[in-house]
Amino acid sequence: MDYTVTIQEESEKITHAVFHKSVEIVEGQYGHYIYKKDEMIYIPCGGAVFVKNSITEVETCKQYLTLYFDSGDGKRRTILFPREDLVENKIVSLTAYGVQVSKKTADYLIKSIENQEVNVKHLLCHAKLGMAEWNGEKIFKGAKGVGIDSKYTGKLRVSPKGTYANYKKMLKQDVIGHTPMEFLLSASISGLLVDYLKESISVENIMVHMIGESSTGKTTGALLAVSCGSAPDFLGNNFVFSFQDTLNSLMRLIPNSYPTLIDEGSLLTDRDMTQTLYSLSSGTEKRRLSGGMEVNESSRFRTALFLTSEKSILAQCNMNTGLLTRNFEFQNVTWTSSAESADRIKSVVTENYGHIIPRVAKWLLEQDRQELVEKIVQETNAVIKRAREAKTYNNLTERTAKQSALILVAVDIVNEVLKLKLNKEAIGDFMEEHSLVNSVEQVSIGKRAMEWLLQFISKNYTQFLSKDSPKEISNCRGKLENMQTVLLNTDEESGMRLKVTASEFMKILKEGHFSEKATVLKEWKEMGYLKAQSDRYISRIKIVGDIQVKGYIIQLPVPSNKIGGDGEKDYEEVLEERRKRINKPRQVIKDEYVEDDFFSIDDDDDLDFPEDWK
The missing domain is CATH 3.40.50 (Rossmann fold)
Structure with a gap:
């Protein structure tokens, strides 16, 4: 379990640690004294483990001990040892590195180390990088600390190289x-x-x-x-x-x-x-959540x-x-x-x-x-x-x-x-x-959605009913209709409109990565792209025969006969013509909603939108 710990700097070193008098290092070996026949006898337990320094990690306040020892091959080894492992069942893990310690002698080795750590130099280290606070002051943790005497102990190559x-x-x-x-x-x-x-x-x-x-x-x-x-x-x-x-x-x-x-x-x-x-x-x-249902x-x-x-x-x-x-x-x-x-x-x-x-x-x-x-x-x-x-x-x-x-x-x-x-x-x-x-x-999601729709229609023109298409087509996505040219609120001309069902419209938007359907419809209505009653987005439309379904009537900002058919144009050409027309003089009528038009909605119609896709 991790605890929240703070460290208060003191002007002088204060410690109340217990000194284990019966444990000592003698001639390079750790061991302990026993009384035998009224005299002190030293019992060696193994090669000594020395403490070079004590290091406190800034982020956690946990302590580590730098230990060194001479193993059986005559070579000196140094290890950074977590102080929390200074217990009998964990200190024996040092045997893997050449330390002479067993369950029987573990207690004496621990006490030997504790006797030394009181007098060694105490340092600070950090494992994370960047700005932080220490004792209420801002510091920077890099290869070396700024505002704190601390060194980075991780493996990342942040130490300055060259000049x-x-x-x-x-x-x-x-x-x-x-x-x-x-x-x-x-x-x-x-x-x-x-x-x-x-x-x-x-x-x-x-x-x-x-x-x-x-x-x-x-x-x-x-x-x-x-x-x-x-x-x-x-x-x-x-x-x-x-x-x-x-x-x-x-x-x-x-x-x-x-x-x-x-x-x-x-x-x-x-x-x-x-x-x-x-x-x-x-x-x-x-x-x-962790396995114990705690928030990680x-x-x-x-x-x-x-x-x-x-x-x-x-x-x-x-x-x-x-x-x-x-x-x-x-x-x-x-x-x-x-x-x-x-x-x-x-x-x-x-x-x-x-x-x-x-x-x-x-x-x-x-x-x-x-x-x-x-x-x-x-x-x-x-x-x-x-x-x-x-x-x-x-x-x-x-x-x-x-x-x-x-x-x-x-x-x-x-x-x-x-x-x-x-x-x-x-x-x-x-x-x-x-x-x-x-x-x-770029900024207007309505503009971007319209450009995507024009691209989609150009690419999938044969999936839309129009004057050029057969009366019946498979995988019908909607219906294109030529109409008298009108002037939209964006100062663009529209000579064609699209009728599309609510469900199909959602699919088309999703293919273009537009998830904010309501925002698109709101902007389209303000721009004049969407025809509907003033308080609604959705309408009753007819795509096939006299069958009425809920959907949208969308004024496309292109003249009639400019997408698909014999004069089919690619998306970029359509958009380029669109841009050129914006500054040309036009003889068009202002588009207005006709209250009794065929796509009007009865007051008792259920106009709830389907749930947005996830």
Whole structure:
């Protein structure tokens, strides 16, 4: 059972431990004294086990003893031994390493060790990384502690290698002056900022999706980000992972503060990545019950994540707008300035890494936390102001502005701590240029759903009844009707409408990864895409003969005869014509709902929606 323990630092060493006077180490052997015929006789039990130091783990306050001994082969061995195993039934496990101990002598060995541990040096260690608290003060746990005299005892390669001078020389030569690489350097530091301020501001992990062919330098750029804190390679024991790893393992392995790469997004094929991205963004693992029906501790992390792939990972998620606000996605960016530059970067970071994160962490711990929060608020407001001036502001701008602000504040921190000259304005423009929420077509789930529907109809035209189709078709998905051209609320023309049953509509949306059916219908009604009575979405429709069913009447933003038939066009051509028509003068009528039209609904109709799919 684990207990909650705190350690109070004292100015002088105080101990009330019992000293076992009858147990002693004599001439390299541990043993005990007995009285025999009024004299003390020493009984040796085995080769002595010496205590080098006592180590307390910061996260759990558990103690470990560094033990060393000379075994039967004459060689000295050292072992880190949990103090909780200093009991008779567990101390005998040391026999496997060459210690002379049995059930009969176990008690004497334990007392011998306890006598020594009072006088040895007591140290601190940590097994986890990132920002934490110790005795009420903020500390940073890296290869060495900052704000605490502690060392990392894990296997991850976070100890600095090479020299800071070589690393900084590479930054000046191959990063400064090339905005994409300056952005990656800043984003890697922003993860440390997210971890440091996690109790002060509500923000999720920085997630950067880098999409493109292998020649774009995306992996080199991502490894540069990783090299700020740890070994940037694919050899293991670092923060370079693959999407071949399970989500559970990723959630357990990703650290706080340290930039992390998840590579090989191209291996995902058709896997739904929605839950994966939400989990990585929040940095919180699902809670699980143990065999004893107790809630296991869930993993949590705050950092910057870099995801590389040859295709969009967001395209493999559902179409909820929430993911747009949680990710930066960059497609077909040339990350390195040249092939020669990429080679130099890889060569330098392989031999020189782990120098930046500790330096920035030390600087952060010396700053007033509230002042940093105020800087982020100022940058957030500045991002929102620029969006308003550029007329790209929408309902998602404020949700994404804080993440952009964190990276911009990180630019200032890099310039201050590393004495570099990153171009803050260019980095801001770079983020805005590639923003996922600056485009109305991206932000509006209604727009995205309509484009998916047009694509679906174009691809599956023969499954829809129309003037060109046979009177009867198998696997009918709906009915297309030409109509007089009308002007929709989006200022688009519509000369065709789709009638589709409620159940079939849900299937079509699901195929396009749209799970927010009600949101799609609401936006479509506001845009004029959906025809229905003012207080309803669903209508009575006729697809085959005079059979009335519940469904939807959808005004397609295309002229008549522009999808399928003899003049069948592919999806991109239809959409391109759509875009061109928006600015053309038109002679059309405004579409209005006719109260007594054939798709009206009686007041006593049951209009409950089916349950959304899971």
